[in-house]
Amino acid sequence: MGALENLLVADFSRVLAGPFATMTLGDLGATVIKVERPGAGDDTRSWGPPYGASHQSTYYESVNRNKRSIALDLTNAADLAIARELAQTADVLVENFKPGGLATFGLDYQTVSVSNPGLVYASISGFGSGAGAELPGYDLLVQAMGGLMSISGAQEPSKAGVAVVDVLTGMQAVIGILAALNHRHSSGRGQHVEVSLLGTLLSALVNQSSGFVGAGVIPERLGNAHPSISPYEVYQAKDRPLVIAVGNDSQFARLCTLLGHPEVAVDRDFATNPMRVANRDRLNILLNTWLRSESADHWQAVLNEGGVPCGPINNIAQAFDLASSLGLDPVQEIADSTQVSNAMRFSLTPVRYDLAPPGIDADRASVLALLAERR
Numbered sequence: 171m172g173a174l175e176n177l178l179v180a181d182f183s184r185v186l187a188g189p190f191a192t193m194t195l196g197d198l199g200a201t202v203i204k205v206e207r208p209g210a211g212d213d214t215r216s217w218g219p220p221y222g223a224s225h226q227s228t229y230y231e232s233v234n235r236n237k238r239s240i241a242l243d244l245t246n247a248a249d250l251a252i253a254r255e256l257a258q259t260a261d262v263l264v265e266n267f268k269p270g271g272l273a274t275f276g277l278d279y280q281t282v283s284v285s286n287p288g289l290v291y292a293s294i295s296g297f298g299s300g301a302g303a304e305l306p307g308y309d310l311l312v313q314a315m316g317g318l319m320s321i322s323g324a325q326e327p328s329k330a331g332v333a334v335v336d337v338l339t340g341m342q343a344v345i346g347i348l349a350a351l352n353h354r355h356s357s358g359r360g361q362h363v364e365v366s367l368l369g370t371l372l373s374a375l376v377n378q379s380s381g382f383v384g385a386g387v388i389p390e391r392l393g394n395a396h397p398s399i400s401p402y403e404v405y406q407a408k409d410r411p412l413v414i415a416v417g418n419d420s421q422f423a424r425l426c427t428l429l430g431h432p433e434v435a436v437d438r439d440f441a442t443n444p445m446r447v448a449n450r451d452r453l454n455i456l457l458n459t460w461l462r463s464e465s466a467d468h469w470q471a472v473l474n475e476g477g478v479p480c481g482p483i484n485n486i487a488q489a490f491d492l493a494s495s496l497g498l499d500p501v502q503e504i505a506d507s508t509q510v511s512n513a514m515r516f517s518l519t520p521v522r523y524d525l526a527p528p529g530i531d532a533d534r535a536s537v538l539a540l541l542a543e544r545r
Contacts, residue, residue: 172199173519177351178544180256181205181237182265182272184212186309186333187294187367189233190340192264195347196236197512197521203256203537204234204528208241211530223506224526231507231527233340238525238533244275252538257282257289259544262347264292266307269299279362289360290350292343298366307367309333316371321378324393339370400446401425404483406458407466414457415479419443428476429460 177200181192189204189212196202206212212234218227242249257263257277265272272278279291293299296307305311312335313319319327346363354360372379377398381387389397396402401416416422419442423435434440434456439449446453461469466482473480484492493500502509507526514521 171519172197172522173516174198174200175519177201177261178259178540179203180260180263182253182263182267182277183294184266185214186233186336187339187343188264188266189214190337191292191294191343191347192237193233193235194340194344194512195262196525197514197523199519199522200262201540202237203260203533203540204237204239205253205256206239206241206530208243208531211239211241215530222508226507226527226529232510234527235504235507235509236522236525237528238537239528239531240534240537241531244277250275252541253277254282255541256537258286259541260286260289262290262292262351264294264343264347266294269293269295269303283360283362287359288354290347290354290363291360292347292350292363292365294339294343294365294367296367298369299364302366302368309336309367312367312371316368317375317379318371321375321389321391323391325391327391335367335371335374338374339365339367342370395450398447399443400450401453401457403454405454405461407461407464407469409465410482412461412466412469412480412482414473417479421478422446424476425473425478428472428478429457431456431460 174195177195179192179195179200179202181188181202181204183189183192184206192202192204204212210216212230214230214233215227217229220228222228222231224231240252242253244250244253254276263282265277270278273281276282279289279293282291283289294307295303296312297303297305310329310333313322313329314327316335318335319329322328322330342365343363346365350361350363378389381389381397394403399417401414401422404411404413414425416425419435422440422443423432426432426435438445440446440453464472470480470482482488490500498511500511502511502523504523505526509523509526512521
């Protein structure tokens with residue numbers, strides 16, 4: 171049995187943050203009912219190429235396993251009645267409509283909680299349900315408006331290579347839902363959980379945002395360099411680049427010894443991390459000069475053996491090969507869909523991989539039967 175076995179989740183979300191959250195709940199054993207628009211369904215169904223063996227976009231497939239799909243037109247009285255019954259019988263409801271958008275259909279928290287007081291109702295928005303309710307909540311916009319792009323890239327602002335704010339927001343939603351379920355366990359009462367992309371990003375900027383609120387420092391782009399640690403970036407070996415991540419003075423001393431220059435570790439300009447940060451450019455010239463004498467593979471072996479964190483810059487295929495070689499089992503096959511494994515491991519309640527991402531309205535009959543059973 172999964173950790174969330176017997177929980178029913180009504181998924182009124184689409185695109186990425188909400189579906190990521192509900193897939194995680196499904197992986198943990200919950201029964202997830204995905205409500206989609208008739209016809210087109212979730213926006214990401216058309217976000218291709220690439221497409222998988224099932225001929226669905228791999229974007230859609232990345233966040234929609236372990237769900238059953240039902241297509242409901244909320245402007246249709248019969249379909250709306252089904253949606254309301256689902257909301258009234260669910261343990262958890264997740265939605266990312268424009269704030270207040272579901273109130274038109276009587277599916278907002280204030281309405282649904284009257285008949286379902288134990289419901290944990292999670293709302294995901296871009297900029298909150300207050301003054302930012304009218305702003306469109308797309309990951310790229312939040313990366314830009316929330317400051318992430320201002321500290322990413324080298325010469326020009328750059329977005330992250332994946333919709334990282336959406337993913338983090340989905341994780342925050344899951345944490346909030348689980349906390350609310352725990353509270354319900356003791357009190358019998360559900361509650362409304364709200365998470366926003368902007369709020370998630372600002373908290374996820376951790377040291378960068380803390381540097382601003384705590385010290386008034388507005389960080390700038392440093393490329394691959396770290397604002398507070400050195401050496402901690404990309405360096406050039408004889409054949410290709412590699413990353414060295416030195417986190418303390420003893421690691422730096424070992425690095426210098428392994429590179430054949432132990433005297434640099436006691437040089438007053440480099441002996442402590444603050445001094446290395448202040449003299450980063452000079453230090454990088456020295457390191458790149460020494461590292462160019464041998465291959466990246468050579469240095470990775472030597473430095474890792476000596477206790478200095480070091481590794482190559484892998485592409486995605488190489489990253490999956492690495493995970494496989496380490497026994498992490500990063501890929502799962504579900505019917506005709508190849509899935510990326512959930513990162514969590516449990517000793518008693520393992521993650522499940524039961525259902526491939528569904529076609530639109532593929533599970534209407536089974537969803538209606540489930541609702542009939544719960545009446």
